[in-house]
Amino acid sequence: MFTHDDRHQPIPRCGSTRLVFLEPDQETPLTCLHKNFHVDAAMARITEAPGDDTANAFNIDVRVNCADCGEPFRWIGLPCGYSPAQPMVSVNGLELRAPMAPQSAPDGFGQGGPGFRVDVLVPDPA
Numbered sequence: 001m002f003t004h005d006d007r008h009q010p011i012p013r014c015g016s017t018r019l020v021f022l023e024p025d026q027e028t029p030l031t032c033l034h035k036n037f038h039v040d041a042a043m044a045r046i047t048e049a050p051g052d053d054t055a056n057a058f059n060i061d062v063r064v065n066c067a068d069c070g071e072p073f074r075w076i077g078l079p080c081g082y083s084p085a086q087p088m089v090s091v092n093g094l095e096l097r098a099p100m101a102p103q104s105a106p107d108g109f110g111q112g113g114p115g116f117r118v119d120v121l122v123p124d125p126a
């Protein structure tokens with residue numbers, strides 16, 4: 001059985017492992033002050049079937065990197081997975097996955113689709 005005692009260990013979170021990908025001629029994250037950013041966003045129209053004109057949901061995926069050193073930024077405080085009802089993040093914490101709706105859409109628009117959640121568990125050392 002897996003349990004977690006947060007009195008003795010840090011609480012594991014999505015994206016708590018830092019992954020840094022750098023080109024050989026770039027500054028290291030230790031010396032970079034992260035003053036400029038590159039935002040990569042992809043917007044998706046979700047339809048019932050391929051070829052349908054009417055979207056029944058929208059979703060945006062957002063990644064942010066330092067434009068100077070390339071270090072990716074991780075999202076803080078969101079659960080891991082995907083949900084049509086709330087923003088969530090990828091397991092490594094680097095991609096925001098957020099459902100969206102046009103301002104004029106009724107409450108509950110786009111929230112009937114599938115989703116998943118990944119919980120981080122730490123084995124009990126005892």
Ligand SMILES: [Zn+2]
Nearest residue numbers: 032034066069
């Ligand atoms: Zn930087």
